[in-house]
Amino acid sequence: MLEVSQELILAALWETLYMVSASLLFGALIGIPLGILLVVTRKGHILENRVIFSILNPIVNIFRSIPFIILLVAIIPFTRFIVGTTIGTTAAIVPLVLHIGPYMARLVENSLLEVNEGIIEAAQAMGASKTQIVFRFLIPEAFPSLILSLTTVTIGLIGATAMAGAIGGGGLGDLAITYGYQRFSTITIVVTVVLLIIIVQGIQSLGNIIERKIRRV
Template identity: 65%
Template sequence: MLVNQDQILTAVIETVQMVTVSFIFSILLGLPLGIALFVTRAGQILENRAVFSVLNIVINVFRSIPFIILLVAIIPFTRLVVGTSIGTAAAIVPMIVYAGPYIARLVESSLLEVDDGVLEAADAMGATPFQTILRFLLPEALSSLVVNFTIATIGLIGASAMAGTVGGGGVGDLAITYGYQRFDTVTMAITVIILIVMVQGLQSLGNFLSRTVGRR
């Protein structure tokens, strides 16, 4: 049985929901972690080797686990949070756990690109650490942050597709259920095209926003 337009539309909506919700919560988790990584580094405004070492190790541990393994490994935690391990809601939990540390590292990378003169100017003006982060570091790194957030979002699209292997819903589930298990090459081709369009669209939007904020 071939998939119909309603099934395809539902799968696309589920994928958008998974990526959007997981991206928002991953930012809420990853942005503070990334800032903390940067400011506690040696020579930075809130240097603290102990805090930096702990954060660095924890983030590296989570980033070392492939998403498909993480997806299965935290099933008990997923059940605890959303009450099930199957479906769109269940896929969001491991996607956040997967993307949060990744975004933290991307944020740290963006902040490291900020010229030291910006921090020197903030210090000369008597800015507090909070003011330095909010009014100097983040605005200067904004263009790079937009690019890196775009990369993270595209990674979440890939993760949402992998979530389909365990009944996570979305385009990935459609590809596995119909394209792979039922040898439906047409459905497989459609899902591939949808994912390509989504990635290309997001990358183009991210590039545009990065150039826009960069000019400002």
């Protein structure tokens, strides 16, 4: 029985890591460009465009306003269209990406807005193009803050994957609900919570270490 429990726990741990890594990858492909656009198209910035900003800003706000558990259910038809099913770890990645993408965009936006305007002015004075300003000045200056933002996003994803387990998304959340809550296994819940704490603490510590090293460079 102990051996079976260990196998289930390891399988659930792998599913959680799979969901987090895949969602983080696809979420970054949406969130990072979106965050950059929210900065450079705002009033007074290098690519000021009121139309684009007025469209993107409310879209991000709308998705960020929807609790993940509601988004999970609301886009079931879309999830089925994308992956062909609404159950399992792969299906859970679709709502996770739509949940974390706008969230990451806001964090990226905040990190980039922290960059001193004098750096942008100096880049313009040196004749840098708008693309060079973004990728050679803006992003490098905000990189330590972006690392912390990425750390926050990853931890948020871990919590979201636990909620995804409530509707059969797999992972540690599903294990806690199916075997811990529904079958009254206290030890399963304790082990699940401990594993989640270890993962979160490990990611936060790693993010802090990387951020400190970058700032010292």
